[in-house]
Amino acid sequence: MCAARRERSVFLGLLPWPERAAVVRALRTETVGGLVLLVAAVAALVWANSPWSGTYERIRDVHFGVRALGLDLSVRHWTADGLLTVFFLVAGIELKRELVVGELRTPDTAVLPVVAAVCGMGVPAGLYLATTGIAGGSRAGWAVPMATDIAFALAVLAVLNTHLPAALRAFLLTLAVVDDLGAILVIAVFFSSGLDLAALAGAVAGLVVFFLLQRHRVRGWWWYVPLGVVVWALMYRSGVHATVAGVAMGLILRTRRDPGEAGSPAEHVEHLLRPFSAGAAVPLFALFAAGVSVSVPALGEVFTRPEPLGVVLGLVAGKTVGVFAGTYLAARFTRARLNPDLAWADVFGLAALAGIGFTVALLIGELAFTDPAAVEHTKAAVLVGSVIAAAAAALLLGRRNAVYRRLSEAEERDEDADGIPDIYQRRS
Template sequence: MDFADPGGDLVTDTDRRPALLRRGSWPETARVGDVLRQETVGGALLLAAAVAALVWANSPWADAYFRVRDAQVGPSSLHLHLPLGGWAADGLLAVFFFVAGLELKREFVAGDLRDPRRAAVPVAAAVGGVVTPAVLYALVTLGTPGAARGWAIPTATDIAFALAALAVIGRFLPAALRTFLLTLAVVDDLIAIVIIAVFYTAHLSPLPLLGALASLAVFAVLVQRRVRAWWLLLPLAVLTWALVHASGVHATVAGVLLGFAVPVVRGRGDGPGLAEHFEHRFRPLSAGVAVPLFAFASAGVAVGGAAGLGDALADPVALGVVAGLVVGKPAGIMAATWLVGRFTRAEPGEGLAWIDLFGLALLGGIGFTVSLLLGELAFGGASAADGHVKIAVLTGSLTATALAAVVLRARNRVHRRVHEAETRDLDHDGVPDVYQVEDR
């Protein structure tokens, strides 16, 4: 006899062991699907932008690329006379982190992270996926002068890049795995934000920071009152960003704080909550414009042929980054997930196996956007070490993608069967039948 567990999984009397990964409710699954579709498109644009930057930076017109990237614009009096590459890293990525802040708050208030039992697996996996590559990087670069500054580079997962790869190699991935990947990436973003704020703040100016907190407080009061007037909120957001930048804290942190200020729960009246409203407006801008332009500004590095590539990857810093992404990241994710399963006596889930989690863990080794940002923060955007880091991040991410493709492709037939069961809608009511088992 079959029955449905509280998480929506169909299990049998002979297998009542708890599942590490569960689908969740239909509304949550549908929302995750919408988010993943937008991020997949953004990932394709990100890849196209990165390839364009690499081709241009290694073409006879490479000087033009570097002149454009390094051209400085903006008012010096406001400490905003920055190169265009700096505007991409400090300005455009603030939009990306604003959307990440909205997603983080939604997950903690109304999503999977609200339930400690459901949050345990992705949170543990994200922590393991940060600690292990950092330790492995430190071991590989041990004794290399100045290398310790880059310990955080291989700790990030690029969800847009990972989903773009997933759209090609794992189109039938079950809902539980997709939800796990997205939730892990959300927690990963939170850890990255903390790392940037705590470890990559070179100096701190108290007055601009206090001004930023004041403007953030005004912004928070307005959004808590459900104010949506862009002409009022946007200047406050820009002011907060500018003051955080002037304070010495990396400006992207302002985006996260602004996202955290937006309420998730709906107020009185009809219509979506303000966080959902802002996410709907800004996610396409983040995925389709901000992140691809940052990739275009950051991924352009002169490889210099096979010899130049070999020299770059012979640098212990580059080797540490590649090892952290390709080996450390999946090892940390798998070890933490296995430990949670060991202590809770849980299995992966209906129709799933540990090899599926390994495939996702390999995808977690795709570190691109935040890894490139951390490389610039650690070594400076114009340094030789940063160039080697860029080559290492690209090499590690592509290697992780190829390995994930092998693993997930081998399970494609199983995933297709689970996907068909999860999308079957015999009564044509718009809700797959598997999510209505409890009602029958």
């Protein structure tokens, strides 16, 4: 029993094999999706700053949909309110998995990533408010620098060829999952306006039906897809951001397998939707959200206007300080022992990587400001802050890449080719 307690107290130690396998599968898809996201973001910037920028704006502002239902939206809004719902649905499934079988299932394992994520959201928001308070700017964008973009972060790691051990990647994934939950709560509470209580009641009723179908083990996409579309439409009409519907359905989906079941409904939906979310939904959102002017005067305003400066400082300094300080203090409070193969410098590098806040930060930026110029300044600040955070993380993590490569190779070595790394068989 004492040995088990010591093993549980090791922070960033070897993950249990089933959890490592699940994390590796999820991160593999997110890494590929992150590279597609990176290409989409670059394409948006090039297109929006090219002689064909007018075409970009016309396509982005084209409206289509069902006008009678209040769903006549622009391409930009369909990607933000529609496609990102799929992203948040997958995020909801990830959160449910973490709560049921992952790092968040017990207080002992949840306290570190939760405290780190909460501090990683609170410190950037506080730094933004301090910056705009001192300089006399608008406080509306306080939530912009709060979220970490896991796909973009993993794309940076892939480009740098950084061999982070599975435990560090899993910790980053858990941070991002808790960040996503925090972001959707902020969106639901602070960026909902003109509430239509009848539509909201209808959306809640639809979610109750969704829950009952899951509870009674009802199968068949023909039940869930139409119901999900109705819930999404009602949530949109209610004044609550439509992506809340995605998270809610993800949290409702059953995660544990029944006896004799090859996969739970959550696993099945995640398997189907994660590639679409990572490879299409998020990149398309980025394509029509990241197209901002990158002229010298525009970039200069990022560092001279209080709102975009607050976003940059929040992402670069706030995220790094918040995640690292939260992790360090939580580890000291719980008496967790850092994996002896790693150092606190590795956690600091990971904290810097968490400052890449692309997708959700762009979404909140569009919701926080009504002035188109302020929205553009905020988007430019998100891009600049994310690039600086990525460069800082590259320097910090790159110095330790030889250590990461050695640990990663030891984790993946499978000399008997049975599909299970040897390190797990030696410990069994």
